[in-house]
Amino acid sequence: MIEGEEEVGSSNLGKFLEGNKEKLKADVVLVSDTALVTNDTPSIDVGLRGLAYMEVEVVGPNRDLHSGVYGGAVANPATILCKMIASMHDENNHITIPGFYDKVATVTDADRKALGEIPHSDDEYKKDLGVKALWGERGYTTIERTGIRPTLEVNGIWSGYTGEGAKTVLPSKANAKISMRLVPNQNSHEISKLFEDHFKKIAPDYVQVTVTPHHGGEPVITPTDSIPFMAASKAMEKTFGKKPIPTRGGGSIPIVALFEKVLGLKTVLFGFGLDSDNLHSPNEKYGLFNFYKGIETIPYFYQYFTEMKK
Amino acid sequence: MIEGEEEVGSSNLGKFLEGNKEKLKADVVLVSDTALVTNDTPSIDVGLRGLAYMEVEVVGPNRDLHSGVYGGAVANPATILCKMIASMHDENNHITIPGFYDKVATVTDADRKALGEIPHSDDEYKKDLGVKALWGERGYTTIERTGIRPTLEVNGIWSGYTGEGAKTVLPSKANAKISMRLVPNQNSHEISKLFEDHFKKIAPDYVQVTVTPHHGGEPVITPTDSIPFMAASKAMEKTFGKKPIPTRGGGSIPIVALFEKVLGLKTVLFGFGLDSDNLHSPNEKYGLFNFYKGIETIPYFYQYFTEMKK
Numbered sequence: 001m002i003e004g005e006e007e008v009g010s011s012n013l014g015k016f017l018e019g020n021k022e023k024l025k026a027d028v029v030l031v032s033d034t035a036l037v038t039n040d041t042p043s044i045d046v047g048l049r050g051l052a053y054m055e056v057e058v059v060g061p062n063r064d065l066h067s068g069v070y071g072g073a074v075a076n077p078a079t080i081l082c083k084m085i086a087s088m089h090d091e092n093n094h095i096t097i098p099g100f101y102d103k104v105a106t107v108t109d110a111d112r113k114a115l116g117e118i119p120h121s122d123d124e125y126k127k128d129l130g131v132k133a134l135w136g137e138r139g140y141t142t143i144e145r146t147g148i149r150p151t152l153e154v155n156g157i158w159s160g161y162t163g164e165g166a167k168t169v170l171p172s173k174a175n176a177k178i179s180m181r182l183v184p185n186q187n188s189h190e191i192s193k194l195f196e197d198h199f200k201k202i203a204p205d206y207v208q209v210t211v212t213p214h215h216g217g218e219p220v221i222t223p224t225d226s227i228p229f230m231a232a233s234k235a236m237e238k239t240f241g242k243k244p245i246p247t248r249g250g251g252s253i254p255i256v257a258l259f260e261k262v263l264g265l266k267t268v269l270f271g272f273g274l275d276s277d278n279l280h281s282p283n284e285k286y287g288l289f290n291f292y293k294g295i296e297t298i299p300y301f302y303q304y305f306t307e308m309k310k
Numbered sequence: 311m312i313e314g315e316e317e318v319g320s321s322n323l324g325k326f327l328e329g330n331k332e333k334l335k336a337d338v339v340l341v342s343d344t345a346l347v348t349n350d351t352p353s354i355d356v357g358l359r360g361l362a363y364m365e366v367e368v369v370g371p372n373r374d375l376h377s378g379v380y381g382g383a384v385a386n387p388a389t390i391l392c393k394m395i396a397s398m399h400d401e402n403n404h405i406t407i408p409g410f411y412d413k414v415a416t417v418t419d420a421d422r423k424a425l426g427e428i429p430h431s432d433d434e435y436k437k438d439l440g441v442k443a444l445w446g447e448r449g450y451t452t453i454e455r456t457g458i459r460p461t462l463e464v465n466g467i468w469s470g471y472t473g474e475g476a477k478t479v480l481p482s483k484a485n486a487k488i489s490m491r492l493v494p495n496q497n498s499h500e501i502s503k504l505f506e507d508h509f510k511k512i513a514p515d516y517v518q519v520t521v522t523p524h525h526g527g528e529p530v531i532t533p534t535d536s537i538p539f540m541a542a543s544k545a546m547e548k549t550f551g552k553k554p555i556p557t558r559g560g561g562s563i564p565i566v567a568l569f570e571k572v573l574g575l576k577t578v579l580f581g582f583g584l585d586s587d588n589l590h591s592p593n594e595k596y597g598l599f600n601f602y603k604g605i606e607t608i609p610y611f612y613q614y615f616t617e618m619k620k
Binding site for chain 2: 007008009035049051053055060061062063064065066067068069070071072073074075076078079081082083085086087089125129130131132133134135136137142145146149150151153154155156157158159160161162165166167168169170171172174175176177179181204205206207208214215249250251252275278279280281282283
């Protein structure tokens with residue numbers, strides 16, 4: 001089975017899995033779409049965030065207007081959308097959608113302690129990204145903010161004139177793509193509904209809003225005491241010379257929850273990339289070290305898994 | 311002289327005027343780029359707002375990022391730009407740039423009373439624009455908000471992925487085009503500087519901002535006791551059967567201040583369009599009534615001006 005629709009939401013995969021359960025029977029799913037902490041620090045993701053992706057449209061006047069003739073007397077939907085987006089994080093960068101955090105699973109002190117032991121330097125992180133300061137939810141570390149905490153991000157925004165030079169237009173509408181990363185036990189459908197209700201509620205009388213959900217995916221936690229996980233861990237230890245550490249991935253791989261739900265299969269997240277590979281960015285790369293290390297390591301997984309299963 | 315660069319700032323016109331003062335000598339400038347209150351209510355604009363048009367760029371991380379891998383730990387420049395724009399109007403829709411209103415000329419009660427007598431219905435205005443509620447600076451009417459008060463409008467905003475469907479990107483940068491309409495005695499260069507200083511000051515450490523001014527133009531007030539104005543008024547009275555009322559235009563016609571500054575010429579704003587002509591919008595139009603009424607009226611201006619000048 002080859003599927004190429006992940007980035008557009010895999011809307012056909014569920015139906016295909018339902019229709020081919022027998023053919024797709026397996027012991028375990030191995031997904032190589034995650035990253036090592038560094039090339040020197042092997043790691044295996046044991047959790048992934050889910051996703052709820054929304055598109056919003058804010059409509060003001062029924063046509064584009066001359067910003068001089070009408071400016072000052074008619075709400076500008078771009079300004080209103082900015083105000084609405086600005087209100088969605090409070091002064092501590094908590095998300096303000098009512099009920100958003102209600103189902104977030106409590107992370108134990110032991111889990112947070114384990115995350116704290118993952119090698120990480122905020123200074124190097126800042127240097128790599130070219131920023132003077134980091135941003136995030138108050139009370140959490142960088143590793144926690146990208147692993148165990150949900151987020152809300154503007155993935156795109158557009159309104160009015162965006163070409164070269166100037167045009168004095170008061171736009172008729174403003175649009176944004178806004179997505180939320182979810183953590184256990186948030187549900188993408190519930191969160192989409194909370195977002196939609198809230199977004200409509202905070203819209204002032206001056207504008208009309210439409211909220212359209214794009215694809216979503218559920219957060220997952222993978223077991224660390226299973227034979228497949230132990231086989232993967234042993235394979236990495238063999239080729240890296242170090243036991244891999246368990247980490248939490250910030251991204252979403254919706255097929256993981258789908259394979260479990262439809263096929264009853266658990267997944268091992270057995271990836272060899274790096275977060276710095278420019279994923280979803282220009283000049284995306286995959287290092288030769290990582291490529292060959294994957295080729296070297298994966299056969300050991302099959303060997304150890306077969307041995308341990310006996 | 312034919313000039314076609316108004317909408318891109320007329321950057322060459324000043325130089326041309328300076329070099330051709332002698333050839334461009336005239337009694338008065340007649341500009342037909344303004345609107346009647348309605349086809350039944352002839353009017354002559356006696357003031358225009360100025361313009362300061364800025365482009366801003368807010369840069370966060372040095373590259374587009376995967377919104378799952380990095381989301382939550384790095385400031386999203388689209389979110390930050392929204393917060394910055396949202397902060398530029400307070401709860402009364404006053405503009406928050408320090409010093410912005412310092413030079414705004416006081417409008418007398420008599421002037422406000424005259425503006426209050428211009429036929430206008432907020433209900434019809436809302437119906438025409440398809441909005442449920444109007445928006446604007448507290449304490450001013452619609453006519454005042456678009457005539458005698460300065461404004462700040464987002465003319466364009468863009469960041470991240472704006473195509474069909476979804477892309478889970480945390481964008482590297484966010485941009486906006488923001489323009490301010492100015493009233494006497496604000497100056498476009500001073501206001502541009504105030505905007506730039508303020509925009510840089512409110513930028514948090516997480517981002518770097520660049521502010522680039524596009525074109526500007528100065529606000530103008532045209533005399534109502536001059537022979538050209540009286541000739542124009544009489545010409546309109548002749549063809550419309552009603553004395554035109556003096557109004558204030560919300561738009562900007564930068565050549566008016568430029569002709570006065572370089573050539574020492576006063577202007578009469580002798581336009582025959584309508585605000586509802588969809589200026590700067592799709593399906594811009596100009597009515598046949600207005601076209602023929604202009605053709606009928608303007609020759610009377612020449613006749614009365616010549617007679618009055620004797």
